[in-house]
Amino acid sequence: MIARLRGKRAGLSAAGLVVDVNGVGYLVQATPSVLRQRGDAVTVETYLHVREDALQLYGFGSADERDR
Numbered sequence: 001m002i003a004r005l006r007g008k009r010a011g012l013s014a015a016g017l018v019v020d021v022n023g024v025g026y027l028v029q030a031t032p033s034v035l036r037q038r039g040d041a042v043t044v045e046t047y048l049h050v051r052e053d054a055l056q057l058y059g060f061g062s063a064d065e066r067d068r
Contacts, residue, residue, distance in 0.1 A: 002026075002057060006043045017059065019044060026057060033061030 007021035060066035
């Protein structure tokens with residue numbers, strides 16, 4: 001389980017936000033509260049959805065937002 005990411009913004013596309021954590025880029029489908037964070041550094045509380053054909057990482061601005 002990936003519960004939180006802290007790293008640098010590496011990109012933004014229609015597919016989501018890319019967070020670079022020590023050289024590994026994680027593609028996160030992020031909520032607007034995450035996208036509003038200012039600066040290069042970003043902290044994202046995450047939920048990893050595991051399916052037979054995909055691993056989807058969803059990002060939230062806080063643990064409370066994720067747990068709702």
